[in-house]
Amino acid sequence: MKIQIYSQNFDLTEPFRQYLQARFDNLDKYQVNVLDFQVKLKRDQRHNKGDVYTVEVKLNLADKKSIFVKEEDSDARAAVDNVQEKLARLLVKNKDKRLSKLRRNIKKFKSLKFWKKED
Secondary structure (H helix, E strand, C coil), X not given: CCCEXXXXXXXXXXXXXXXXXXXXXXXXXXCCCEEEEEEEEEEEEECCCEEEEEEEEEEEECCCCEEEEEEEECCHHHHHHHHHHXXXXXXXXXXXXXXXXXXXXXXXXXXXXXXXXXX
């Protein structure tokens, strides 16, 4: 999966880039058609809390839907983990919605009169 990574006030090292790639490659098992995958990394310094890392992920899917997830944490890797878990839940939810809609349409189609066999 091709990931576009943008960073602001964040030193993006090669090990961290590989960590991002490994975490988000796990999303391939949900078999979604991803058109665009963007990750934005941001580091803010807050007065009393110290460094706060923000990870934003925008996913554009083939069925003209987009998923946006944002997470903040004091550790960059923890923020990436939380975003990946939320994104996985949303992808499963989206997949379940598509399947239930497909099954509902199949039921409607099979209930039509011309489909039933007459004895």
